[in-house]
Amino acid sequence: MKKFSLFALIYLVVVTSSAQTQLPAVQLSTLKGETISSTALLNDKVPVVISFWSTICKPCIEELNAFKDQWAKWQKEVNFQLVAVSTDDARSVARVRGFAASREWPFTILLDKNQDFKRALNVNSIPQLYIIGTDGKIVYSHIGYTPGSETKVLEVLKGL
Amino acid sequence: MKQNIIHICLILFIILISIQSIYAQGNLSGSFETNSIYYVKDSKPGIVAPDDKFGSDNYFKLDYRHRKFSAGVQYEAYLPVLQGLPSTLRNSGLVFKYASFRDSNFSVTAGDFYEQFGNGLIFRAYEERAIGLNTAVEGVRLAYSFRNLIHVKGIAGRSREFMDKATSNIKAAGVSVDIASLLKLENSTADAAVNMINRYVSYAGQEPINPNVQAYSFNINWNVHAFSLQGEYAYKSKDNSVYTNNRNKDGSALLLEIGYNTPGFGSLLTLRRLEYMQFGTTRGITGIGLDLNYLPALTKQHSYSLAVLNPHNTMGNGETGGQLDIQYNLPQGSVTGGKYGMQLSLNASTYYNLQGDVINGYDFFATGKTKYYQDINLDIEKRFSTSMLAHLFYANQQFNPVIIGKESSLYKSHIVAGDLRWQPTTKNSFRFELQHLWSGDYLKNWAAALIEFSAAPSFTCFIGDMYNYGDSNIHYYRLGSSYTFSRTRIALNYGRNREGLICAGGVCLYMPAYTGLNLSIASSF
Numbered sequence: 001m002k003k004f005s006l007f008a009l010i011y012l013v014v015v016t017s018s019a020q021t022q023l024p025a026v027q028l029s030t031l032k033g034e035t036i037s038s039t040a041l042l043n044d045k046v047p048v049v050i051s052f053w054s055t056i057c058k059p060c061i062e063e064l065n066a067f068k069d070q071w072a073k074w075q076k077e078v079n080f081q082l083v084a085v086s087t088d089d090a091r092s093v094a095r096v097r098g099f100a101a102s103r104e105w106p107f108t109i110l111l112d113k114n115q116d117f118k119r120a121l122n123v124n125s126i127p128q129l130y131i132i133g134t135d136g137k138i139v140y141s142h143i144g145y146t147p148g149s150e151t152k153v154l155e156v157l158k159g160l
Numbered sequence: 161m162k163q164n165i166i167h168i169c170l171i172l173f174i175i176l177i178s179i180q181s182i183y184a185q186g187n188l189s190g191s192f193e194t195n196s197i198y199y200v201k202d203s204k205p206g207i208v209a210p211d212d213k214f215g216s217d218n219y220f221k222l223d224y225r226h227r228k229f230s231a232g233v234q235y236e237a238y239l240p241v242l243q244g245l246p247s248t249l250r251n252s253g254l255v256f257k258y259a260s261f262r263d264s265n266f267s268v269t270a271g272d273f274y275e276q277f278g279n280g281l282i283f284r285a286y287e288e289r290a291i292g293l294n295t296a297v298e299g300v301r302l303a304y305s306f307r308n309l310i311h312v313k314g315i316a317g318r319s320r321e322f323m324d325k326a327t328s329n330i331k332a333a334g335v336s337v338d339i340a341s342l343l344k345l346e347n348s349t350a351d352a353a354v355n356m357i358n359r360y361v362s363y364a365g366q367e368p369i370n371p372n373v374q375a376y377s378f379n380i381n382w383n384v385h386a387f388s389l390q391g392e393y394a395y396k397s398k399d400n401s402v403y404t405n406n407r408n409k410d411g412s413a414l415l416l417e418i419g420y421n422t423p424g425f426g427s428l429l430t431l432r433r434l435e436y437m438q439f440g441t442t443r444g445i446t447g448i449g450l451d452l453n454y455l456p457a458l459t460k461q462h463s464y465s466l467a468v469l470n471p472h473n474t475m476g477n478g479e480t481g482g483q484l485d486i487q488y489n490l491p492q493g494s495v496t497g498g499k500y501g502m503q504l505s506l507n508a509s510t511y512y513n514l515q516g517d518v519i520n521g522y523d524f525f526a527t528g529k530t531k532y533y534q535d536i537n538l539d540i541e542k543r544f545s546t547s548m549l550a551h552l553f554y555a556n557q558q559f560n561p562v563i564i565g566k567e568s569s570l571y572k573s574h575i576v577a578g579d580l581r582w583q584p585t586t587k588n589s590f591r592f593e594l595q596h597l598w599s600g601d602y603l604k605n606w607a608a609a610l611i612e613f614s615a616a617p618s619f620t621c622f623i624g625d626m627y628n629y630g631d632s633n634i635h636y637y638r639l640g641s642s643y644t645f646s647r648t649r650i651a652l653n654y655g656r657n658r659e660g661l662i663c664a665g666g667v668c669l670y671m672p673a674y675t676g677l678n679l680s681i682a683s684s685f
Contacts, residue, residue, distance in 0.1 A: 025262060055461075090279040090280045090284070090454055091458065095426075099426055102421075102487035102503070115286070120223070122189055123684065143644045143649045144620075144642070146620060147589040148589065
């Protein structure tokens with residue numbers, strides 16, 4: 001059975017060669033409790049940067065603060081939307097709104113309370129960032145944040 | 161028989177995927193994760209390496225999507241499971257498989273799925289790999305939305321119990337209504353939800369045990385301007401189980417979260433009371449991977465290692481307390497904020513037992529005399545220049561070891577920590593961290609230091625030590641490195657790890673001490 005399972009999995013990878021390129025449709029919540037579909041993020045027809053974070057992830061917060069610092073400058077250079085998807089669960093999700101308000105983050109914050117969106121995009125660890133083109137295809141992704149890596153995001157956005 | 165069914169499902173799934181790949185442009189995605197440790201012998205007391213000196217947890221997940229259809233599997237292999245994680249996670253298998261159809265207002269899933277009702281007080285099925293937890297339900301899930309105003313969902317199935325299924329059947333349903341949109345309220349959002357769950361475990365003995373246990377919850381959420389209110393009340397019917405000490409007692413839970421948030425300021429007051437709310441997948445013991453509901457410790461989760469030596473672990477059968485969280489940004493250009501502003505985070509939480517006893521009942525508002533936990537902490541974040549960022553942290557903690565089955569007392573500690581990030585060039589940065597814990601109780605004093613170097617966007621390495629002095633005088637040293645490229649991260653660490661509670665999400669697991677080499681690879685595609 002074990003060998004069979006392994007074979008089946010390898011077979012699946014081989015027969016279907018197209019890797020994940022499309023944004024999956026998953027229900028998310030806004031900070032005020034409204035339900036929104038992940039595909040609605042594409043409605044504005046501009047590239048979307050999706051950053052998975054949580055209130056207990058220090059590098060995630062550093063990354064979002066770096067985006068805030070660059071926000072005004074980037075807005076003049078490229079047209080894009082930034083969505084910070086919180087993966088905080090029932091333990092800390094209520095802290096998210098105050099967390100974002102006090103830091104005056106200028107971008108959209110959405111909640112993924114039971115990590116359905118995180119799972120659908122196969123995110124293993126956070127922070128993980130995706131850049132989605134206007135056609136809904138994933139054009140760039142990166143795990144982790146090290147100071148300075150936000151410059152690559154701007155570079156990719158400019159190339160779209 | 162069961163093996164045959166799995167074979168048939170798998171073959172059908174592969175045929176379906178093959179047909180789809182030929183006739184349609186589907187989308188395949190997935191992830192791979194391995195966490196392996198090679199344990200080495202260590203002469204220090206309490207540090208034991210398992211006989212085979214090796215542990216490896218592996219996960220391989222595949223999802224296929226084509227328009228409104230999706231299907232997937234998750235393969236897990238424990239070769240063997242890492243020391244300290246549930247030993248019932250053994251061997252390997254396709255433990256998660258599903259097929260799903262989702263329309264704009266309707267979805268149906270057959271197979272395994274995750275789900276949460278309200279805040280999880282009565283039901284949450286989820287995965288937390290770091291502690292070997294997966295309570296996915298195998299069965300059917302249906303959800304329907306009426307004009308995005310009324311959402312209805314129902315599930316029926318069996319919870320996963322490690323590599324097997326629980327011997328219970330669960331049925332659950334929930335309705336939530338968007339009141340603000342329905343009543344066309346302006347400047348506010350409001351919704352209310354009602355959820356219920358039934359757990360059936362057959363019983364053929366002579367005791368007066370009801371095979372059915374029901375739990376209900378009512379949830380409200382209201383936001384107007386800067387103000388927010390979220391509340392949930394739950395009731396659980398009589399439950400004669402090992403985890404209720406066979407008391408055949410009904411239970412209840414109340415959760416209130418009140419927030420006030422304006423630009424530059426965030427606040428949240430949380431109150432929670434739990435009475436006999438442990439809810440197992442069966443009538444046996446509860447614990448990691450054996451709970452139907454989710455009762456996390458409502459305290460701040462710290463990133464400094466000395467501030468998480470003794471974390472709170474919820475007493476689901478009787479606990480009352482709360483948490484206050486205030487976040488304030490001293491604005492840029494102000495006298496106190498300086499050129500770059502300053503971020504203040506104040507958090508305080510405390511939890512007690514309930515007043516009363518199981519025979520005469522518990523007081524709803526009063527707290528008991530046993531303090532379980534207290535944590536008062538302040539975090540200051542200050543940027544000095546474009547290349548220098550500092551954090552200063554203080555915590556006053558009180559931990560009662562009664563929550564991990566020891567005699568009631570209070571371990572009191574003061575913790576001071578700080579870190580400085582220095583970014584001399586656009587891509588290179590260093591982080592220096594220092595911590596100290598003062599305590600006259602249990603293991604007495606601790607000190608810790610860490611240096612980390614990062615080269616954006618891919619490389620990091622660190623070396624650190626955590627030293628206990630006054631009791632064991634053991635150094636818990638660690639060094640490691642990680643490299644990321646695109647959606648893959650590889651990390652290699654070596655060091656000595658202390659014993660203690662490891663918490664992931666809101667659930668904690670007691671891990672034994674070990675010394676070893678740890679390889680982690682996580683990749684998604």
